[in-house]
Amino acid sequence: MAAVEKKVTAATAATFVGSTAxxxxxxxxxxxxxxxxxxxxxxxxxxxxVVPTAITFVSGWAARHSPRGV
Structure with missing residues (x-):
């Protein structure tokens, strides 16, 4: 099973925190x-x-991609 990309983890965590706030x-x-x-x-x-949507977009955009093997 493939690991979850850091971008997805960052977006998920930021949305959770932002939605909680x-x-x-x-x-x-x-x-x-x-x-x-x-x-x-x-x-x-x-x-x-719009608030959680914007948080997800910005955090996913700002996080780095996980390196992939070719």
Missing amino acids: LLAGLQAVQDHAELVSWMPSALAPFALA
């Missing part, structure tokens, strides 16, 4: 709806989905 932030503002009330409710799920 995002969920903690959402929980912190849960009782303070005025902090996020400016965002249309139909847009909110898409805006929240």
Whole structure:
């Protein structure tokens, strides 16, 4: 079985940490709806989905490829 590339591991770890921070932030503002009330409710799920997606993209792009034997 092939080893998992470092890029995949980095992207996975960064998404986990970023999503955990995002969920903690959402929980912190849960009782303070005025902090996020400016965002249309139909847009909110898409805006929240952008955060882990961006974290995955940036961390995967920044991590080095694992060397491959030819």
